[in-house]
Amino acid sequence: MEKMQFKAESKRLLEMMINSIYTHKEVFLRELISNASDAIDKIYYKALTDENLSFDKDNYFIKVEQNKDDRTLKIIDTGIGMTKEELETNLGTIAKSGSLAFKKDTELKDGFDIIGQFGVGFYAAFMVADVVTVESKALGSDVAYRWESTGADGYTIEQVEKAEVGTEIYLKIKENTEDENYDDYLDEYRLKSIIKKYSDFIRYPIKMDVTNSKLKEGSENEYEQYTEEQIVNSMVPIWRKNKSELTDEDYQNFYAEKRYGYDKPLKSIHITVDGTIRYNAILYIPENIPFDYYSREFEKGLELYSNGVLIMDKCADLLPDHFSFVKGMVDSEDLSLNISREMLQHDRQLKLIAKNISKKIKSELQNLLKNDRDQYEKFYQSFGRQLKYGVYSDFGANKEALQDLIMFYSSKEKKFVTLDEYVSRMPEDQKYIYYAAGESVERIEKLPQTEFVTEKGFEVLFFTEDIDEFAIKMLMNYKEKEFKSISSENLGINGEENKAESEGEEKDNKELFDYMKSVLVDMIKDVRASKRLKSHPVCLATEGDISIEMEKILAAMPDSNQHVKADKILEINKNHEVFTALKDAFKNDKQKLDLYTKLLYNQALLIEGLPIADPVEFTNDMCKVML
Numbered sequence: 001m002e003k004m005q006f007k008a009e010s011k012r013l014l015e016m017m018i019n020s021i022y023t024h025k026e027v028f029l030r031e032l033i034s035n036a037s038d039a040i041d042k043i044y045y046k047a048l049t050d051e052n053l054s055f056d057k058d059n060y061f062i063k064v065e066q067n068k069d070d071r072t073l074k075i076i077d078t079g080i081g082m083t084k085e086e087l088e089t090n091l092g093t094i095a096k097s098g099s100l101a102f103k104k105d106t107e108l109k110d111g112f113d114i115i116g117q118f119g120v121g122f123y124a125a126f127m128v129a130d131v132v133t134v135e136s137k138a139l140g141s142d143v144a145y146r147w148e149s150t151g152a153d154g155y156t157i158e159q160v161e162k163a164e165v166g167t168e169i170y171l172k173i174k175e176n177t178e179d180e181n182y183d184d185y186l187d188e189y190r191l192k193s194i195i196k197k198y199s200d201f202i203r204y205p206i207k208m209d210v211t212n213s214k215l216k217e218g219s220e221n222e223y224e225q226y227t228e229e230q231i232v233n234s235m236v237p238i239w240r241k242n243k244s245e246l247t248d249e250d251y252q253n254f255y256a257e258k259r260y261g262y263d264k265p266l267k268s269i270h271i272t273v274d275g276t277i278r279y280n281a282i283l284y285i286p287e288n289i290p291f292d293y294y295s296r297e298f299e300k301g302l303e304l305y306s307n308g309v310l311i312m313d314k315c316a317d318l319l320p321d322h323f324s325f326v327k328g329m330v331d332s333e334d335l336s337l338n339i340s341r342e343m344l345q346h347d348r349q350l351k352l353i354a355k356n357i358s359k360k361i362k363s364e365l366q367n368l369l370k371n372d373r374d375q376y377e378k379f380y381q382s383f384g385r386q387l388k389y390g391v392y393s394d395f396g397a398n399k400e401a402l403q404d405l406i407m408f409y410s411s412k413e414k415k416f417v418t419l420d421e422y423v424s425r426m427p428e429d430q431k432y433i434y435y436a437a438g439e440s441v442e443r444i445e446k447l448p449q450t451e452f453v454t455e456k457g458f459e460v461l462f463f464t465e466d467i468d469e470f471a472i473k474m475l476m477n478y479k480e481k482e483f484k485s486i487s488s489e490n491l492g493i494n495g496e497e498n499k500a501e502s503e504g505e506e507k508d509n510k511e512l513f514d515y516m517k518s519v520l521v522d523m524i525k526d527v528r529a530s531k532r533l534k535s536h537p538v539c540l541a542t543e544g545d546i547s548i549e550m551e552k553i554l555a556a557m558p559d560s561n562q563h564v565k566a567d568k569i570l571e572i573n574k575n576h577e578v579f580t581a582l583k584d585a586f587k588n589d590k591q592k593l594d595l596y597t598k599l600l601y602n603q604a605l606l607i608e609g610l611p612i613a614d615p616v617e618f619t620n621d622m623c624k625v626m627l
Contacts, residue, residue: 001158004088014123014152025180028128029064029191030198031121032075032169034309036062037202039079039167043139046080063207064195068186073129073171081138081165087147087157091122091134126151128185129171135160136167192232201237201308201331208232237308239280239331243270255284258303260327263287266379269328269364273356277349279332281357285364286327289382293325300324302357305331317347318354322390322398323361325383330357365405369418377416380407388471396474403475408461408468409441411454419478422459430458431492432484435472437463437549439609447607448536449486455534456493460486466553473545487542489569491532509574512586519597520570530571537578540604541569548608570601595621 006014022028040060047055065074082090125132130150137144144162149155162168174182184190188211195206210230216222238246238254251268255261265284272280283302292298300321301314308331319326335349369376380387387406391399407416412425422433434453438444444462453460463469472483484491513527520527525543533539542548544567551566572579578600585593602618605611612618 005154025127028124031124033199036077042080061205066186071173075169078166082136083138084145131172133170137162198310205231206233261286277334281330283328303329388467391471411460435461436486448539452532516597525567527570529574533573537576538600543567
């Protein structure tokens, strides 16, 4: 038996491997299975050029065996094995990768690729094991060798008997501590779940002796346990199959197996790209919104695989925030991974994949909108809000990409319509895209301002979500048509022929309106005769960028600035009986005019859904009118 020492730098690297490089200890099994898969791949590559070597895939497998009694875990492969020199080189020098050297010397074919690149994954075993033993017999060799190490102290190598070509790794699993339950790595069901999570799509069978139950012979209700060898991985990933081979049911089953959601996906997207960077992806648009979607607990991202091995559960960089509802996975052979295979070393490839995925999602949503309106509206009810957030966020960087996907309820169509559909119906003389903001469609329909615009024959878009008006303010216009709130001072509807008449009326009533303005000092910016009111006596209009609805939203925020207010204008309907009462009170009873003014202002606030500053005073004022 030869006693060997790791080099000083290898000692330090080994300590890093055990203590800091990997985030989750369970990935040790992923690394050892990936190495085993590489070992079998190497025989396959040899067979391509060696006429005396055949490769029958049925003869190659990986097996995981656990023994709770002696706390050992064994990983067996029927791969190419290692000579004594290779054991010393690949395992005795940390970060020396035999797989990387093999890749450089071998032309890879038929879509196969060696997973290992860095030569460090093997040492992840020391995160869970006190002793690691490797017995290996190389292809074409008559002898086998055992490599064994307890960690940084070094390793031993000795010749042993081994009948079959391949490698067996024995891990002496650590005892439990207060912080770690190492028994997990001896539990059959836990091991199966780790294999399914990280190595489900390794191309060779991963076998385990699995415990099952069966009815005892001659008994009606007594069961007995038995053990049988089973393949626990799927091997052939759905994303590497041709789309023509797959059915909707196949995609739905994959969605359920991966637990992307408990609903059925509304849409599945299968992407295969073989260009500058190669990747496959299966993406899903869920039918229902996750219960925690708008909470801090929700994590966006796609599963990221490198050559069939899971690298990240949630790779957030693959999805923009406005498409954060998309579920699924991406697999690429071309990613530059860091030493732990848990993170990306460079993000150029990832950015390219993410950009292409975003374009594909948008394209599929546009197709759904065009070809299956009912399904799109179903999707929009769940995730339309997120698209509008996308228009507003990042200072409108994505507004042009998303503007044709957003929809609003139409006063004319009585359903959701796109901006393109609205503009396509606009009369030639219509200057603006009109909208109204409120808590619900029903409330907006009852607004005095809505009555005026719709009676003029113009379509109004109803904004019922808090993000709507903010998104439109960021969008500013659509197809050169500016958005205009129906509460804005100037709607561009009244003709120039009324201008002289309006100016005359304003002059005649200036003293009345100035007096009313003085009663409501600091509450409103102005009092004016309305050009929009028909049957209602009063309403509020606004000037500037902050609307009444935006004021309400900002005021409701936890860190709100109560000083952010809309510039309100109190509009009076000069054709309503109330206006006659106002003029009479102005001439004969200023105290009564004060009362009327405050009542009308509070009435206008209630119409807009704004709170009254002093409800008690308001109810007392109502009683005074009755006396």
